[in-house]
Amino acid sequence: MEIALSEMSTQLQNLAKKSILDLQPYQPGLNAKDVGIDKELIKLASNENPIGVSQKAIEAIKSSLENIYRYPPDRPFSLREKIAKRCGVNPQNIILGNGSDEIIELIIKAFLNPGEEVILSEPDFLIYKLAAKAAGAKIVCVSVKNFRTDLKRIKLAINNKTKLIFISNPNNPLGSYLNQGEIEDFLKDIPENVVIIFDQAYIEFVQADDYPRMLEFLDKQNLILLRTFSKFYGLAGLRIGYGISNPQFIDYLNRVRLPFNVNYLAQQAAAAVLDDETFLNQTKEVVSEGKEYICNSLNKLNFFYINSATNFVTIDVQQDGREFCRRMLAYGIIVRNLKPYKLNNFVRLTIGKKEENERFIKALLEIKNG
């Protein structure tokens, strides 16, 4: 059925909020269909778990299927309790979301007034900018320094209109992290009018001893930590993440959260994977060994990369990144081009299984020589 557009077009444009008129939807990244490739692909572009799904999660889902016609628990206590235990906090410090992206949205809904300012590092996870733009905020971008978030200059950018500061630590897409001392200095004397969001989506991959002990700051500042089940825990398809903060902050977020935001199978799978130590240890091992292999290989081949605390490595491929990704796709390998982050010659490579990493290096060598 054809639906006429002509007259309604202008009309609708006048009704939409100004802040969305120049918004582009987030681009999830190239896939095979886009370029007519048929072969089985090696997907190293979305930072997913290299070894797949936890069998305990799968079993938990299977045993829950007869109940999916019921609305799920709205604020599942036992899951929050389990997460809290693992983190070293209490259940009332936890709020669950449809991915940690939803927690970002709740924060904006609860705290961001039009005309207020949001400070972002650049580059950093694009969703912060998208979500803040859609809300009509003024966005202040502070460039990284030596591929690391520049906390000093972020602090200098704070003014009396600043409401939110988003910082991913470790940083996506760079892979670098900020240490305990830097975070302490940063948080000292932060003005009271600011809410700081530390996105720790990759924290479970961090091995550094000086990664900041963020929970110690929770009672000193209006601060929230974001975590996800999408990367380390291997549940990206189910959409479940959480925020950790003081109880009043969590309460405000719950007021703007619509009920039943986290689906039942995500809840069941998340609870199960938290207990799957075998899976979690194997994940750590595969990523750690894979990263070592990749970085050694890159060194041998003379490609610069950013030291990474995550499950990905960001590489200077010495040519246009988008072009490089197309050439990789011909080898059946998908990596993430970082042009949307203004890193024109960089790509982000997710650490895969051993054989996947080896295929990547082999293809890289051929592209370099070719």
Place this chain on the structure above:
Amino acid sequence: MEIALSEMSTQLQNLAKKSILDLQPYQPGLNAKDVGIDKELIKLASNENPIGVSQKAIEAIKSSLENIYRYPPDRPFSLREKIAKRCGVNPQNIILGNGSDEIIELIIKAFLNPGEEVILSEPDFLIYKLAAKAAGAKIVCVSVKNFRTDLKRIKLAINNKTKLIFISNPNNPLGSYLNQGEIEDFLKDIPENVVIIFDQAYIEFVQADDYPRMLEFLDKQNLILLRTFSKFYGLAGLRIGYGISNPQFIDYLNRVRLPFNVNYLAQQAAAAVLDDETFLNQTKEVVSEGKEYICNSLNKLNFFYINSATNFVTIDVQQDGREFCRRMLAYGIIVRNLKPYKLNNFVRLTIGKKEENERFIKALLEIKNG
């Protein structure tokens, strides 16, 4: 770990948006734990499918489990195509959400400026009010007339600040519906500055011949229809719903939609259940027969109820509704008290399986005589 609240409390209150300070989270409804009941409960409070889950949906989920570590398709074309075919529209007329609740949020995000007005019927689905309040809108409520949405007075309430009008048809919690003629009259000469949302969450249960053919209005007005997989399709636990509108409207919503908002298993299950004609026909039958039985019984017992086009019946229980629900709970039956909708003596009964309906009527008789 204890997290101190005292100083931060006032501080945080000053940072939160004013519109959320007097918000209460949505109350999902009484359950057994709340009153210490241990027996197996008959749940007739949430309008879930009486026969449970489609086996085709279960099979589709099982065969998808090994992929849940991957991010899901972001705007799954084949699912939108399938839905579109069933509705008689095109894929570009469809947007998917984490429940139809999320579509409500996207509409607000894309269209509602602070200070603009939202017109609601009263009573109607509480989520519209919650979401609009959180966004700082001024809410104008128009009481129903004879338990039916009063379209004439809604139209009269439109002024130059009105941006959104939400109407559920059939109405939740009342069960009544607006017919083709009424909708035609209503939409005639609606001012251009208004976006109208018709929530059709219960449309699949409607048997009336004069239920409006809403798709015919899609190209005449800035209109969006909301649908869900939570009731008729038996997937409330998975969280998936959709909106139907003209392509530009859908495009604006997609700009404010964060990626991967619908989880993978919901996508797979929804596609499968749309093909499960056996399940869908059986659902229709069980609800139709159950409603007939319930209404006949209510007539015999002299209880007034609202004629229902849905899978629930709203009943005047001739006593305080909350008290009635507690008494029902002692019989192991959960129904929904409508005091939050200011219908103090009414409860909403979901049509269940035959034996569940019979248990309800038996309990009702005992409560009446008791």
